[in-house]
Amino acid sequence: MTRNGGVESPSHRLRIHPHDTPHFHSTVSEHKLRRFNYFIFVFRLAAFCFSLSAAIFMIATKSDSTRWFDFGAFRFVVAANGIVALYSLFEMVASAWEISRGSTIFPEFFQVWFDFGHDQAFAYMLVSANSTGTEMARQLRDIGTCDAFCVQSGIAVALGFAGFLFLMMSSLLSGFRVVCFIIKGSRIHV
């Protein structure tokens, strides 16, 4: 317009406006995304620590006559917590990658669905395993001879439940990202 006739109209000023707005939005969203990713990272870290300690604690549990692998319920607890610990470790790396580079490891579509699907499935698996372990530990106590084995398996199950809590919270956050992706075509919510 200025080239054609040198007219500095209000509409010209208005047309500049849209260039500013996306820039402003993208800084805000980058800031929000960063904070969101820090939250996810912390939850993953906590889930990793708790589920790993649950698995190790259960494996280390032994008495003279009984071992953890004699009980199907305790094998389930060790397996579920071990799987969740491995998965959380991978997700910690993915989260750190996203914080440092600003992009996901896998393509965005695949990543958000991968995270959410695994979070959901593993959260239900973990709560199932820990409930089974609780029932087993309760029965050992009810028999009357609650020795070190019985106490330690109870602690291992409690650690597993703490791991579940953090995995559940991660699953809420990754569910939020999936719906953002469905609605807006991007995992980033401004």
Added chain:
Amino acid sequence: MTRNGGVESPSHRLRIHPHDTPHFHSTVSEHKLRRFNYFIFVFRLAAFCFSLSAAIFMIATKSDSTRWFDFGAFRFVVAANGIVALYSLFEMVASAWEISRGSTIFPEFFQVWFDFGHDQAFAYMLVSANSTGTEMARQLRDIGTCDAFCVQSGIAVALGFAGFLFLMMSSLLSGFRVVCFIIKGSRIHV
């Protein structure tokens, strides 16, 4: 404009446009919302049927010497399935209300969070109860005397897991509604 000078400018036609767009959007979204609500209603109905039958089946289970309330695990199964059946009944009414009247029973903000929170909590509770019941039923079978009591409690737990599946799917849908509400300020996603 036409009143003031009778000018039929292009900008006038442009200004009419926005009036059409929301109308068009709202019909599409109404249609989608209706289909979405039908899905929720069907899932609620299925969750209600399965969890009610699980509770009834477990209560009806008895043999000469043992009853279901002799086992903590089976009491948990009956309680959890009973609670979920009641909750699903209420949610069926809420869903039918929404389909017929187009508005939620409670204010929208409260309703979406109420649904999602209870879905999540009850889904985890149900999977926990059913896992505990499975472990108990498995132990009864391992003892060697798997009579009618043991078989029937196994069936009750399986029905409970079917109820859980539908509750989990409702929880996904109500989670979607919550995020829609957070992002767009309305439970309706166009």
